Amino acid sequence: MKKAAFILVLCIGLLLAWAAKDFPSWGDPQSPASSSPVASHFIANTGVDTEVPNMVTAVLADYRGFDTMFETVVVFIAGLAVFSILRGGPKNRTRDREFVVDFEPDLIVTNTVRLIVPVIQIFALYVLAHGHVSPGGGFQGGVAMGASFILIALSWDLKTALARFPIERCFTVAALGIVIYAGIGLLSLFLGGEFLDYAHLAKIFPVSPEMARYHAMLGVEIGVGFTVTAIMFALYASLSTDGRMRDGL
């Protein structure tokens, strides 16, 4: 089996290496990806269309907003699947654990975490809200926010973290994020545009169509941030306790 796998992998490798000589060299400005009309269109027009300096955010949340919406739904479904598969198993299943959790939360660790968790959360909010003009956005900010709750669970225990962010509320918040995203899309649908065509939001808000797209992108990123924060914590809580939500890592 291993020998057959090795030969198969080697054959694929030879084919790919043979194809490599046709690809552009490193940093070639004339490479097909750089000279395509799509790339130059986005470079020339994102600033005019949406006033967003970060082109990646503009493409992610506006031009390809539909894609990002269902990406958020995929994150939500992944969290839901992990939770329900682990929760639905036999109730009194016993596993041999390598580690036994039997300790008091360490004084130095908990006090350090008490100091740095607010800083992490403010940084996460900054990344989320500043995703237009600097690298960042909903996914990154949401993951950083979820990581702060995971840090609480790691340094005290899972019960302390679940007291702050119960697992049922995780899924409520995650669904709320998708509702925010789809709601902004539906609002622009009802105002006469297409789904997720944010420029039509300028009819009810006192801004120009370009600034309407700018601010709708912020709203969409907040929705993504809600979903990702909640799902990251729910994933950790489910996986570290084998779905039982007791005696975590």
Next chain:
Amino acid sequence: MFEDGSIFNQLLVERLNYFIYVVLLLIGLWAMIAKNNLIKKLIGMSIFQTAIILFYVSIGVKEGATIPIYLPEHDPHGSHAQLDSNHTELLSHGA
């Protein structure tokens, strides 16, 4: 062996980055096929997918380019443009 135009020179000197992507992809593929442990298979899948994303991103690299964020002086509607219009207004007021 490494003279200009030979296949080794093409692969290991000029196109070293593609060679590395192929090697990473093969490591991931081999781990997915041959390893029995599911965590190892998962790590192999991550290596496989990062190799592919690395390939996609690296053909868009341009020599001497900036990151894809407008500088104020490049942005047609950014702060620099507003400064410019204020400046011309001041100039016209002055005149």
Next chain:
Amino acid sequence: MGLELFNTLILCLLVVVAVLSLWVRDLVVSAVVFAIYSFLMCLLWAEMGAVDVAFTEATVGAGVSTVVLIATVFNLKRKAKD
């Protein structure tokens, strides 16, 4: 034009770290070495100019996925047979 020394160094280190994370028997060590892999990948992406991808890799790849992997290994056997 062509690869710089920094990129070549990171690309070679990537292969070493990828092999190492599949080589070791201890799955916790494997997860931590995989975090190093993600961090090197993040450096490479920042160097290529894909800053958003680099940020995502730093938070998701090197941060949360390591914690989730270790939390999973915690409920399984820690030593792998291959």
